[in-house]
Amino acid sequence: MKRFPIVFLLFFITPAGAQLPSGIGELAAAHTKKGRNPGLVVALVEGNQVYYQGYGQVSRHEAASPDEHTLFELGALTGVFTTTLMTQQAMEGKFGLGNPINPYLPKGADAPAFHPQRCVEVVLPVNPSGRPERILSCTPDPLGEEVCIAFCDLATHTSGLPNSGHGLYDWHPIGTAAYLQGPREGFAKRDLYFQIAEYPLRAQPGSGFHFSNIGIALAGQLLSDMNGLPFEELLEQELLRPLGMNNTFFHLPAGQSGRLAQGYDSKGKPAPHWTFDGLAPAAGLKSTAQDLAAFVMANLKTGDSRRSAVMEQAQQARVDVKFPGLLRPTEAGYGWLISKLTPQSNQPVVWMYGGTAGFRAFIGFIKDARIGVVLLSNSAGDIRELGFEMLEKQYSGQRASNK
Template sequence: MSARITIAALVCLALAVVSGPATEFSMPTGAEISQFLQDAVEKEKRAPGIVAGIIGEKGTQVIACGTLKGGGSEKVDGDTIFEIGSITKVFTTLLLQDMVERGEVKLDDPIGKFLPASVKTPTRNGKEITLYHLATHTSGLPRLAFGTWYMIWHIDDPYAPFKVKDFYKFLSGYKLPRDVGAEFEYSNAGMALLGHLLSLKAGTNYETLVVQRICKPLGMDSTCITLSAEQKKRFAAGHDESGDPVKNWSPSDFPADGELRSSANDLLKFLAANMELMPSGLSSAMRATRLPREPTDDPSEKVGLGWMIKTNFNVVWHDGATQGYVSYIAFNPAERRGIVVLANSQNNIDDIGETLAGVRKLRKVAQVNHEIYSRYTGKYRLNDKKLFTVSRKGDRLFTQLTGQGKFEVFPESETEFFCKDFDAQLTFLTNGSGLATEVILHQSGKDRRMKKVK
């Protein structure tokens, strides 16, 4: 659900299955979290800097490792500002629910109610897209309002050149592929449009609306789009997967799907309000945004207004990514504990977020002789149409299912490996010579055996 630029979400290695029941969660200790972040920064080189924030009924804790920029000396901390990408979306949907409760809009208002008469809005079988459909990703609008060639042409700064007139032209010409409300499809375009419509209704710009109605009431003075001179000094530099610095994208006409910037300390205040650990006039609206409302493409999850809900864990979450930054925020409203993780690199940190949120086991990379990886390389039969390929590149091991991208796996022991991109593990079964004959995929509470075919 993360990157604004990502065309497709990660696809699990196996067929979709319902996750098993949640097990009792024990938060990793401060020392374990510190080591977790240190390994990610110093050993795995995932980001120059990572900050994790934890909040519960006993208070807050911030653990940080690394620097504001690669090769720099200034350390990241709880006040360091990062781009938070698609976490912006839950601010947008909170604005929506707040405006509903103020009587300014209704969830079932059609989008055409707020647009100029000259804009033709997509309909299908007589049904119109509403604000609710935009907030729950059920509008039928695509992930992006522009196509692949546009993205290639504007790859260094894809959103700023796409103006209001371009979006209106897209809307007027778009043909919905299915009935409105029929199916979940994660849509940056839909959420960007929602923020635009709310801004039109309020008679102000999106950033002002967020700051005035959410940030100021909650004391969040480091959350915005346009940074002050003082905030720029605390702003972490973005980096690509290889650790090279990247240029920040320019502000666009449609910021509501992913342009906010924030700090761990500010997002801990946001979590405190969502968990009702602090008094807030937004409490009622916040409760409404996290109600499970529609099924998603993951059987173990539902979508609220913006928030994703892991129903078997009772964890409400969202992640984010822009060019140079990744983020993760989650909380358990019943247990009143929440976490946030921010990093200044495009490398995935969802495993850190999910581990701290209690939906993934803390796994540690074991020190093994990488030469054993050659014993496991080859192709394994998943079914009649798909092969599971294991390959080695130097001291790294990769897996790939037919038709999907490669994912790196990491050793827990000489025969057990785990994936950091999503929650899946592998166990290799070997013969007397130590060569793999089968691999077992452990995912979503299921075990799937695959025999080696070549």
């Protein structure tokens, strides 16, 4: 079996107190002053240089600003670590990304499959208005082949699985109360395995993008079983620690809770910290701007190394994305989204975003320009557009200086 050598990333960090480039700092300061985020940390990666700057407060009861060592909850940004690990293990030959997941599930568990339907138009008797009513009547097509979920479908959010299902969350994922209550902490791996068969697929696997935390969580737990290790330990061993990400955790070590910022919900009230069990591979990580900058550096690297090959494979655009709130043409890779820098631009940006009750996290980078941005916020305010504005400003400045 092929193994990836441990890779140590060398990069330069600006001296303590060094400022972000003026245009980037102005955007961050203006955003924070509007009251949208009590605290914000920015990491700007440019070539082999990393700049850090914190704004606002770690909590409303502390005057200190957050910095590159402050811990934040990542929410769904966790998923790109899971899909990167999946890509790595597939390239090591442990399984094929096109393989159906069913043979890898524990005995007695089964994943839902898509059954083609045959639909015919039925004309009902004339209704009181005097017009016949036409409806479609659909039944399973006896000649159609069932379509099973493959590993690549989980990684690209094309499995057809819902974002959340009954018993997974106490709230509707896109409702007003979405960030007022946390997920059920007791929802374990076994619950995930033995409930997925009950979830109706939203579409045929592989046919279209439907964001699914369930799918990413399932991917991570299957990797855990294949390797005989808890997912937390597997991710640390195979990805986080080789990249020097020593401050990225699912569960905070003893004595580290004081480094975790206080999150605030959309009404500005203190939000509870979230913990996960079965869903941890989809949304359970906590990390720092320094660690996420190291991850950006790894993704910006090019060359013949196996690590670079894994990152590039995960970043490849594979399916069109239609999603509420997207302002740019967008496609999905393995965990990543790939959008145009501006609606009129052809310059691709690889990015992902996540959030919990009181936190938001953004990573975005432009590979051929070797620039990237990390944003970590301790509130439920959206920071996606801020991330794109920073990337656009830095990219435009780089192009102008190269002329």
